[in-house]
Amino acid sequence: MIIVGIDTGGTFTDLVLWRDGSIRTHKVLSTPAAPEQAILHGIAELGLDPVGLNVIHGSTVATNAVLEGKGVRTLYVANRGLGDLLTIGRQARPDLYDLQPPARLPPVPSELCVETGGRLGADGRWVEPLTAADLDALKATLARLAPKSVAINLLFSYLDDSAERALEDAMPEGLFVARSSEVLPLVGEYERGIATWINARIGPIVARYIGRLADGLSGARVSVMQSSGEAVTANQAARHTARLLLSGPAGGLAGAAFAAAQTGCPRLLTFDMGGTSTDVAVVDGEPRLTTDGHIAGFPVALPMVDMHTIGAGGGSIARLDAGGMLLVGPESAGADPGPACYDRGGREATVTDANLVLGRLDPNGFLGGRMRLNPDAAHAALERLGRALGLSAEEAALGVIRLADEHMARALRVISVQRGLDPRDFILTSFGGAGALHVCALAEALGMTRALVPVHAGVLSALGMLVTPAGRTLTRTRLGLLAEAGDAEIEAALVALAESGIAELGQEGVARAALRVERSLDLRYRGQSHTLNLHWAGVEDTAAAFHAQHRDRYGHRLDLPVELVNLRVRVRGPIPDLALPSIGASGRGGPTGSSTAYGCPTPVACWTREDLGQGHELVGPAIIADALATTWLAPGWRADLDAVGNLMLQRAVGRKP
Template sequence: MARIGVDVGGTNTDIILETFTTDSVGAGAYRHKVPSTTEDQSIGVLKGVIEVCEKAGIKRNEVSTIVHGTTVATNISIEHNGAEVGMLTTKGFRDILHIGRHKRPHNFSLHFDVPWQSNPLVKRRNRIPISERILPPSGEVEVSLDEEEVRQAARKFKESGISSVIVGFLFSFLNKEHELRAKEIVLEEIPDAYVCCSCEVVDAMREYERFSTTAMNAYVGPKTALYLKNLERQLNENGIDADLRIIQSNGGLATVDSCCEKPVNILMSGPAGGVIGGNFFADLDDEKNIITVDIGGTSADISTLAEGDIKIMNPRDSYVGGHPVMVPMIDLITIGAGGGSIAYIDEAGGFQVGPRSAGSMPGPACYGRGGEEPTVTDANILLGRLDADQMLGGDLKIDPDLSYKAIKEKIADPLGLSVRDAALGIIKIVNNNMALAIRSNSVARGVDPREFMLMPFGGAGPVHGPALAEEVNAKGVIAPPAPGITSAAGLLTTNLQYEVTRSYLCELTSVRDRHAEALQSLLEELDMEAVNKLVKDGVEASQIKLTRFAECRYHGQGFELRAEIPEGELTRGSIQQVVENFHRQHDIDYGYRYDDAEVELVTLRVVGESASKMLEWKELEPANGKGFEEAVMYERDTTFADGQTLVTPRYDRDKLLYGHIVYGPALIMQHDSTSLVPPGWSASVSRFGNLMISKNKLTYGV
């Protein structure tokens, strides 16, 4: 039996297959890459899965599980090509989605775009007010639902060709009755409609964020569901009867059915696998403080992990395509910087790189697929940092003359630069763009990069790693054993996971008995809901782990932080522990705490997960002073960041053993990536195959 991790990027689809018939991943793991098919990701996924099975020499029906990271939902939200959505909402609150909150994207700019107004998820003409009203704090019904109005609205949607509908009523998190009944009526009128209620998507307070999240769910839902169901069907038709699992934005896995119902949970599916994979490889060598930088063909995804903790973003910061999306997401930043990022001269004569990308088709100019614009990959080829005859082990045919031509015509000649200086400029600009993003995810949040190792991966990651580490003053660089498929490997190291929430406002510091009883009752309901979701996926109840959180704030604050709730029955003692956990988290995030201030609970959250089999990674054979010469390949000229061109040896990474040290200048070559070791730096091979690259030699060997 075997399982497969498949991560779809903007340029390549990365695949790793792990068999269970061997006792080590060295003999039982197979890596593969295919070009991403942007017109339909499932084409590239299916091709890659079939080819990696052939490469491993296993039958297709031996694959038991496929874990998939996809950018389908993300691309829909960014490209604004989702479904036409209709909305039923409480009379008098039709324009909540347009007004938003008083917080503006750029407070002091007179010329800025407001995405929720310029590109609304639900057009105003498709937002129909309904007579109904629920009152806080008890959820009491003041105005009963006007079912005839709902029915007439559904018929209007049908006449307009709208088949994706959301129901968002005021205070439905206190009483779901009206929303669920409205959904029933819509389905009676439009049986094949994609309908979702705000209480089903995000059962928490704050109408604007709740409505926006539900609208995003319906906006990306039909196309995402079509893609996932189509992929599942194609796999089955090709003899691959495997359980298909999708990684969610929070790093947990979910079933296809669950993701079809709530595709808003997989908006950051693609980048999540990279953070988890980076953490996995760093943890093998006991490195806990890392900054992951996933540099692919189109974008760079950056996340800071302190003490091995993958941080979940605060809901107030969760935006996708400019719209607030109140679902749990791994805390990361994505910028348009990758191997395919295009260099150009803007209208004002400025030298720019990205965010526009050449993608996989036509790709960088050197690919010879019709691309004529210079990219970061073209610059690396021209500078000798990537060898044209070694890309993907020689499988990817590269023409360096096309790189030279593109950089000369589009950058060097217009700016009056030499071609070499133009190429160096491309690298310097893209590195600076990434360094700014790294600082915003670390220094700007009180994290000192000098205490962190930078972990660059993705096909383009390790060649940029040392320059980025020097730019942000990181302690050093970790190039994982398989940089090009680190995200795919991360998919095989995470658990099946669901999160359920319920809003309940009360003071915790001076909690009353009736509130404590209500909280205990709500936690039991949430526990059962999380367990039922996992049991539905075939998980035994004994294999389920539940973690409870209270999302709290100081009285008067506008947003919350997570504080863990102790296991067992909720008592006054455990409530006080929640208060202390909140104080501690506030101190970590903001550098201060108010021990005497009232702490207010806003939302309860329960995370249910079932542990999956972890990816096994084989230790390298110790060098014991031998074998280094066998890794030497050849020498070629390479131009470094300071402009000097040096004859630089190349090493075959697959032949390096635990304890080998490579002194710069050097390029360490492998099928899916190239690691750069500048002059004055050294790379030490760790026990599990990580390259520890540093100015001050880090010795992980013997």
């Protein structure tokens, strides 16, 4: 069996090849203008024939299109009187005390908002049926405005999708159409409308990208990671692009959970630090999901891994603001020109340049020696920054690192402390190309004493693709009091919802007997707006679990009826049976050299991970490099490798952060 997991990042594209029980990793510079080119280039460098290849990849095409405001000309179709729904939104102010909030353009220009009939009431009865005249008027509007895609969002379409289907059938052949009743059949017309509009606006872009990739990998089976952590075939992914917004990060969490499970470490605080951004999350056995995500300021109510993202990465640019204060990120040097030390024309100081100036990176060992860094270029960039601050290049570099660390520590507190979780109960797990350079400092900032740098940490998101099952996460609104619904009615509705996912996976060749089905309900007290998600265990037991979870989350329970809002079903195929190979007890020797690290009185030994055998303890300060990433083992920390090559870090007892 030959499987290739691929993660396309802003700076690098990572590939992990699994063949006959062995793993091979590879990294190439990304090609943002045409992401498939880096993938095809990497597969060619691995010497692989696409025919018969199983490719699972995480794509940033959908994410970048939304973040950069790119998309095709999209017509938004709503009921009469509701054409400006997406512009009005929830009337929520992101910054409550900002008296002069910046003006924001409406998602859809008014000339592209079209109103029609087909309006349902909350009881499922027609308030204004869709007529032939409505369809004729829509066809005329399409001919006049010539959109590239259409988003249809009618009120209460999750109760009856016949009007939306009739509108879709009236569209010209070849036009990309997204229906809210298919994209997100849930209560909440604004959130449902945003998801549908995003799906329609970026759908043609993602479809073209997937088409180019499929053409380049003719004969291969191509799947794409969804934001919820399951793989979907490429042709299905092209129809449901809004489900791909956290495609790459979901792979990282899957990889972290897989690597940690090999060592018996189920509770993790993770941070994935790449060249452009850092994603932080909690993994408690498996990644948590949320339906309250946001991207580019828009709510995304589709299931996705629960994480927090900030603009701090290895390529984050350090600069001074108008008042002379040091800033790091969110702007990034990316892959082209990249940090100054890449010697590709970049002149601005970045986090990677700062680590190199501080002696925490071996310029000859970057990417396993395949890419040499230019220390002089990095020093010159930090010297220019330091001159403006009245500091030396090394002092400026230390300031850049400390500021970047504080950005990431704050993000880790958001997903732990602010949610009632004590970071000390978890193991800090770093991955991504730049994460292990900062793991000790972040652990100290959070009062943590243990950290983990997984094997293949520099390509862990790509590794996560290999252990991702095919699957679907399905949702549907079913409003009513829980007690009045009854076990039989809810059970039947959940079975029907699961069957649609089982049928889709059957078309992908996944046998019914191999599928796992998880069922849950979104519940709230009558009169509340927000819900809690509970595993389905019958009406009585599920209601009791809701009361208990509400008390744990909010400190109280209410003497009110429990209301059922949404049904949720997760259908997943078998997890690929892969295991990390054992590294053996003996390493290959001693350090490969030394580095003069700023703040350390003596030269710091440079090791490769392969030089350390299982159980070989190393005391910081030290630099540990592998083919894809570098770990800075700070003073006061020690490290050893476990049986499969994960680097286990422990802070010395009594050392203060």
